[in-house]
Amino acid sequence: MKASFSKYINVNGRLLDLSVPQVMGILNVTPDSFYADSRKQTELEIAERAKQILDEGASIIDIGAYSSRPNAEHISAEEEMKRLRTGLEILNRNHPDAIISVDTFRANVAEICVKDYGVAMINDIAAGEMDASMFDTVARLNVPYIMMHMKGTPQNMQQNSCYDNLIKEVFIYFAQKVDLLRDMGVKDLILDPGFGFGKTLEQNYQLMNYLDDFREFKLPLLxxxxxxxxxxxxxxIASQDALNGTTVLNTISLMKGADILRVHDVKHAVEAVKLVRTVESFEK
Structure with a gap:
């Protein structure tokens, strides 16, 4: 996990050091996210979840109002923003210094969240593919941008898992977008290989096995x-029983160079980071 290049990103004027892997806690203000226990809709549920995320050691809260599970219902930008306003108002009131990321593929939603609510990062599952204005918007807002690899949309991505060479295609996808964003002046980029998005079960594990190869981009990995x-x-098993499996794969990810773990279970991810860092602190 030792960085061979600078992994500091600017979040609202503060430097976040990603050479120490960070944990991003998921806050879903949706009625239909794939993991039922993650759905928070009332003000009390949202407030309690935000506090839990921070109390358990996450450095980033990732709030999302559009479910990206396979075959998810497509909602309007107005409905997405309505849900986000409720959550962001609670976060700003209760945790004004927290680093907030918004999970959206819509440029206008991203802009409102940054300008009106001080959101520090944009997490885009579509890497600009679902909104042609996203790259221009991120460049103008000058905020860190997480771009994920996905073929298709949440509604059809599972029918778009055909690759001649998975790893090569994901590499090319990122290389082209990184060059474009760099030319537009975007400084802080984070890559998300997109586990579960337009990939078969076998392809997800192939991607995990090659995760450390993506360090060639010299960019943080989520x-x-x-x-x-x-x-x-x-x-x-059911998603309710998948904590152990999640922790195992998070540990493998850390050992292969992950800089941010995006999780439902913050405490367990924070512990995984501490254990892996301790092991790796002893040079051979």
Whole structure:
């Protein structure tokens, strides 16, 4: 996990050091996210979840109002923003110094969240593919941008898992977008290989095996595998029973160079980071 290049990113004027892996806690203000226990809709539920995320040691809260599970219902930007306003108002009131990331593929939603609510990062599952204005918007807002690899949309991505060479295609996808964003002046980029998005069960594990190869980009890596079907299908369990599998894959991800773990279960991810860092602190 030792960085061979600078991994500081600017979040609202503060430097966040990603050479020490960080944990991003998931706050879903949705009625239909794949993991039922993560759905928070009332003000009390949202407030309690935000406090839990921070109390358990996460440095980033990732708030999302559009479910990106396979075959998810497509909601309007107005409905997405309505849900986000409720959550962001609670976060700003209760945790004004917290680093907030918004999980959205819509440029106008991203802009409102940054300008009106001080959101520090944009987490885009579509890497600009679902909104042609996103790259221009991120460049103008000058905020860190997480871009994920996905083929298709949440509604059809599972029918778009055909690759001639998975790793090569994901590399090319990122290389082209990184060059474009750099030319536009975007400084802080984070790559998310997109586990579970437009990939078969086998492809997800192939991607995990090659995760350390993505360090060639010399950019921070985010891994989001928390309680996903790549765990539940392989082990034939429900998402409610996938904590152990999640922790195992988070540990592998850290050993392969992950800089941010996006998780439902913050405490367990924070412990995984501490254990892996301790092991790696002893040079051979």
């Amino acid at each position: 891994v989001g595998i928390s309680r996903k079907s790549m765990i539940t299908k392989l082990l034939d």
